Amino acid sequence: MNRILALQLAFDLIIFDVHKDDYEPIKDTEAFWNEYELETVSANILQLLSSYIDCGAGKNKSLKDEEMQEFATALYRVLMAYCVANYRHIDLSNMQLSAEAKERIGKEMELSRKVAEFFGRLSE
Numbered sequence: 401m402n403r404i405l406a407l408q409l410a411f412d413l414i415i416f417d418v419h420k421d422d423y424e425p426i427k428d429t430e431a432f433w434n435e436y437e438l439e440t441v442s443a444n445i446l447q448l449l450s451s452y453i454d455c456g457a458g459k460n461k462s463l464k465d466e467e468m469q470e471f472a473t474a475l476y477r478v479l480m481a482y483c484v485a486n487y488r489h490i491d492l493s494n495m496q497l498s499a500e501a502k503e504r505i506g507k508e509m510e511l512s513r514k515v516a517e518f519f520g521r522l523s524e
Contacts, residue, residue, distance in 0.1 A: 410469070411476055414473070414476055414480055418480050425482070425484040425485040425488075426481070426490065428477050432475075432478035433497055433501050434497055435474065436471075436474070437504055437508065438508040444468070444471045447468065448468065451468070
């Protein structure tokens with residue numbers, strides 16, 4: 401199956417999954433954040449944008465196409481999970497992230513807060 405059709409099928413299956421009666425968006429959200437670090441998410445999104453801007457020329461490509469497809473599918477799945485959680489008014493504070501993910505996210509958020517404060521002071 402052609403790569404684009406496989407990706408389209410993966411995206412269509414996500415839409416199908418969110419309409420199942422037993423769909424739990426919290427599980428998809430937990431799976432995403434237990435798998436990906438914020439830094440990795442940022443780098444992968446930049447690579448996706450770069451691929452788009454470079455018209456697929458592959459400059460600065462750090463991930464294989466299969467890895468990027470896997471990430472794009474995971475990103476779409478978590479976006480759909482957040483959308484469904486918001487639509488259904490599901491409380492996301494009950495997510496069960498791994499201890500490692502909680503610690504990692506805490507450090508990443510603290511670092512990003514310091515960077516935001518620094519640039520906030522510069523803009524005053």
